Amino acid sequence: MTVARALLGATVRVGDRAVRLVETEAYVAGDPASHTFRGPTRRNRSMFGAPGTLYVYRIHQVVCANLVTRSGEAVLLRAGEPLGLLAVNPSGPGRLCAVLGLTIGDDGTDVTRDGRIRLYGRLRRPARIAVGPRVGIRRAVDRPLRFAEAGNRWVSRPRPSA
DNA sequence: GAAAAGATTACCT
DNA sequence: GGTAATCTTTTCC
Numbered sequence: 001m002t003v004a005r006a007l008l009g010a011t012v013r014v015g016d017r018a019v020r021l022v023e024t025e026a027y028v029a030g031d032p033a034s035h036t037f038r039g040p041t042r043r044n045r046s047m048f049g050a051p052g053t054l055y056v057y058r059i060h061q062v063v064c065a066n067l068v069t070r071s072g073e074a075v076l077l078r079a080g081e082p083l084g085l086l087a088v089n090p091s092g093p094g095r096l097c098a099v100l101g102l103t104i105g106d107d108g109t110d111v112t113r114d115g116r117i118r119l120y121g122r123l124r125r126p127a128r129i130a131v132g133p134r135v136g137i138r139r140a141v142d143r144p145l146r147f148a149e150a151g152n153r154w155v156s157r158p159r160p161s162a
Numbered sequence: 163g164a165a166a167a168g169a170t171t172a173c174c175t
Numbered sequence: 176g177g178t179a180a181t182c183t184t185t186t187c188c
Contacts, residue, residue, distance in 0.1 A: 025169070033169070043184055060170050061181055076169055094170055104183095137169055166186080174178080 001026035003069040004147050008129060009122035011083065014100040019080030019090050020123055023148040023155045025134045029072045032139040036072045046108040047074050054117065056107040062094030065102050067111065067119075078135075078146075081154045092156045127151070132160025 004026040011020050027034040035044040035057070047055040048071050055066040055074050066074035080090045082099070090099040097103075102117075111117050128150035133142055135158070148155045 027169075035169075038185090041185070057169085058183060059168055060183090062170050064169060066169085078169085092170075134169075138167090164186105164188085167184090168182105170180105172178105172180085175176090 001028065001145055001147075003067075004075045004145070005129060007067070007075055007077075008147055008149050009124060009126045011120035011123060012077065012080065012100065013118045013120065014102060015116055017086065017100055018083040019096065019100065020083055021077060021080050022126075022152040023079035023146070025076040025078055025147070026145040027066070027074050027076060028145070029070075031143070031145075033134065033137040033141075033143070034073075036074075037139075048072050049108065050110065052110055052112040052119075054102075054106055054109040054111055056097070056102055056104055058104050063097045063102060063104055064093040065097050065100075065106070079148070079154050079156045081152060091154045130155075130160040 004024045007021050007024050011018055036047050040048050046053055053068040066076050068074045078093050080096055082088055088099045090096040111119055126149035130148045130150040131144050132146045134146045148160055
């Protein structure tokens, strides 16, 4: 979850589209809410890959992207601030992936080697980081593993206050 | 092979 | 604030 905080303010670029991350969630080993909780499966195999591997999964009719930090642990990219002149709304995991053009086909991509998908350092440091419970899950709901840039308009609702 | 659950989103009350 | 849409993966018989 150290990485989840460090990613706030970082830039993610996919092809010619880029966003500045303003909201993330950490999923760690032994976390009942994590897809890795019950061991490796066909879907989450990339989440056990090397750090920097992209874990993309489909839920309902939407896809969400994670960045693997350690084997079995990953950071969910929840929202970003559009860079450039994008008339889009990357506020929310599904929307963010749609904006970046990420698909299930990008699952398992190594961000440190792939040229299309890349991570950049922070443009500017978040003024204040808000921490709160994660959203949308049914297990371990109370764990404060959600991180967002305080006051940023692109943070998805409900906005963490602490 | 069939049923249930899910890290979502949008729309209705 | 609550529920439906919608569909893939997982899990159980």
